[in-house]
Amino acid sequence: MNDFAIIWEWLSFAARWLHVITGIAWIGSSFYFVALDLGLRQRPGLPAGAHGEEWQVHGGGFYHIQKYLVAPAEMPEHLTWFKWESYATWMSGFAMLAIVYYAGADLFLIDRNVLDISPMAAIGLSIASLVLGWLLYDALCKSPLGKSDTLLMLVLYAILVFLAWGFTQIFSGRAAFLHLGAVTATIMSANVFLVIIPNQKIVVADLIAGCKPDPKYGKIAKTRSTHNNYLTLPVLFLMLSNHYPLAFGTEFNWVIAALVFLIGVLIRHYFNTNHARKGNPTWTWLVAAILFVIIMWLSTVPKVLTGEPQAAASSQAQKFAASEHFPAVRDTVLGRCAMCHAAEPAYEGIHIAPKGVVLESDAQIGEHAREIYLQAGRSHAMPPGNVTQITPEERKLLVAWFEGAR
Structure with missing residues (x-):
């Protein structure tokens, strides 16, 4: 049993290490392709169907990249799919959730000062939140609301704020932040698995069959990819937050989480605007800094942790x-x-x-x-x-x- 505790600790480390590796691969490719897409330029003489092109230099060589909104006239011999980075990140993240928070539910998942529930009930609520979070998000995207990107994002933000508050009424502060990040990451990975890749496969199948692909599939995939892009930075904060009690262990932790989403969106807006060559909105950094100062203030008002010590000894x-x-x-x-x-x-x-x-x-x-x-x-x-x-x-x-x- 004692050796088991040590083995379990190393297993936790292995899952965390794998999660970091796959997360770097996914986020890196995501950021690169968003920047590439925004930087594409059109010019006379592009091949038929080409939407734009980009010249880049890296590693001692030059790269000439062209994008087709639907597909090229002929299927290329080699086609690289970017999907396993996302899948592996989610699977390793869920494994870490199970190893640390499910196996150690009494210590990490449950705070009996918040809600006195059994470990199995807490684990059930955890898994249900991941599933229901995706189903609600997907339904909203497919609803008439999904036709307006701005309105959709505002509604989704309101839901995320509600989830931030709701998780703090169920789990420990540390687990509440982690679950808000896990729900968001599940939405992001499910976007890839259930929408982006299937839509791309439909386009490829139509091309192979000699049919003209419907451009709507590319448009839907692009919208979901944009959502993923704006959600990435808040997820990173929430996943790292378990090391910082001033973030998760205070009375206003759910407000802090809500403000973190705004900071993440502001930073991505700066880079996306800059990469698209539509300006240099440096004001976003000032607003992000002000929001961060507000977060610092909220973390110490009052100076009482609401988190981990339990009301009665187990x-x-x-x-x-x-x-x-x-x-x-x-x-x-x-x-x-x-x-x-x-x-x-x-x-x-x-x-x-x-x-x-x-x-x-x-x-x-x-x-x-x-x-x-x-x-x-x-x-x-x-x-x-x-x-x-x-x-x-x-x-x-x-x-x-x-x-x-x-």
Whole structure:
């Protein structure tokens, strides 16, 4: 069982690493093709059906790229599809969600101060939100509302704000932010899997059959791709937010999430406008900076974390607190860890408990037994740089405590 905890930690790391790798591949190709599409230029003498072209230089060579809105007159021998970057990013992200938040639901997914539900109920709500989020988004895109890009985006933003608030009423602050990002990422990946790629395959099949493809399929795919482009930066913030309790662990966390979407849209608007050679809207950076300052202010009003410490000790926490080693462990944690991991940290330069983990009571120490074991017992990750000079004997004590109680 103790080796299993270590294996599970490495499995979590592997899933996170894979998620980062595939995410870089997907986001990189997405940003590149949006910039390429916006930078295309028309000129006399382009081949029949060509919408525009672009000359680029990279890696010591020149690239001449032409875009066809429907398809070229003849099917090329080699056609590269950009899809697995998206699929692999979503699958690795869901794997990480399962490994970290589903397997550790009591610690990471549920906050009993917010809603006292069972792990299975919380997991069910999590999965349902991913599915229902996509179905609602897709229905809106296919409705008459979808004919107006501006109106559609405003309605979708209102829904995202509601989801931000709703998740904070169900899950812990950390999990609420992650789920808002997961719903958005699911929409993005489903756009690729269920709309963009199928539409492109219809066009290719028509071309092979000698039929003239309907341009509507390309237009629909382009709209969904544009949505993905504007959603990318907020998703990145939400996925990284679990490292920053000031973002997810405050009373106004859902407002912070809503403002993050606006910042992401502003930044993408700047780059999209610049790439399309339609101006240099530097005002977007000023507005984004102002919104970020507002976020900083909201994160400290009031200075009370609403996140992770639970109202009552769980059975697991009680088990660890009942260990014969616990009195000595409590002294070690309070002496070596609690100056940072406190409601009001005493360590200079630390203003809020790292990752929202507070270790001041028996229940809190018991709830975080696994993390203490892995971070300060089995590894020397904590304290950082061993600033509190925890001894090898104390680390052995933490290991004996966790493994004995298991």
